[in-house]
Amino acid sequence: MAKPGTVIGWKLDRVERESLLAAHPPRYANAIADHVTLQTEAKGRPLPPDVRASIVGRTDDEDSLEAMVVAIDGTTDRPDGSTFHITWSLGPDRRARESNDVLKERGWRELDHPIAITLTPARF
Numbered sequence: 001m002a003k004p005g006t007v008i009g010w011k012l013d014r015v016e017r018e019s020l021l022a023a024h025p026p027r028y029a030n031a032i033a034d035h036v037t038l039q040t041e042a043k044g045r046p047l048p049p050d051v052r053a054s055i056v057g058r059t060d061d062e063d064s065l066e067a068m069v070v071a072i073d074g075t076t077d078r079p080d081g082s083t084f085h086i087t088w089s090l091g092p093d094r095r096a097r098e099s100n101d102v103l104k105e106r107g108w109r110e111l112d113h114p115i116a117i118t119l120t121p122a123r124f
Contacts, residue, residue: 008048009038010072010119012086020055020117026089027066032096035124036070036084047121054114055086059103064091067099069108070117083108 012020017033026033038048056076057069069076070084078084083103087096 005123006043007037007040007124008042008045009122009124010036010048010051010053011122011124012036013118013120016118020115024068024088027060028064028089028091028094030090030092030094032087032089033068034086034096035122036072036086036119038078039080042123047123050121051119052116053119054116055111056114057108057110058088059085059099059106059108061102061106064094065089065098065102067103067108069103071114072119 012034021031021033051072054071055068056071060066066088067085068088070086072084076083082100085099087099
C-alpha cells in the first residue's frame with residue numbers, strides 16, 4: 001500500500017461527487033467516489049496535467065466492490081497497464097485498491113452514455 005502523499009492522480013469535484021452519488025447510488029455501504037489514480041509510489045513527481053474526463057463504464061464483483069471506469073483524455077488505459085477508474089463503493093473489509101483486481105478479473109461494462117466529470121490534479 002502506498003504511503004499517503006505518494007500517489008498522484010485527480011480528485012473528483014466534491015459538488016459533482018454528491019450529484020453523481022445521488023444519480024448512481026452506491027451498491028455497498030462504504031461510498032468512496034473520491035479519485036482517479038495515475039501513479040502510485042510517485043513521491044517527488046509533479047502533479048499530472050488537467051484532463052478531459054468522463055465515466056464510461058462500470059464493474060461490480062456482485063459481492064462488495066463496485067467501480068466506475070473513467071476515460072482520461074479519451075483512454076481508459078493507465079500507463080501501468082491497469083484501467084483508470086473511481087472506486088465507487090465497498091463492503092466491509094474491502095479496500096479501494098482491490099478495484100484493480102476486479103477490473104482485471106471481471107472486466108467492465110460500457111455505459112450507454114459517457115458522463116462528463118471534473119477532475120483536479122492532486123497528490124494523495
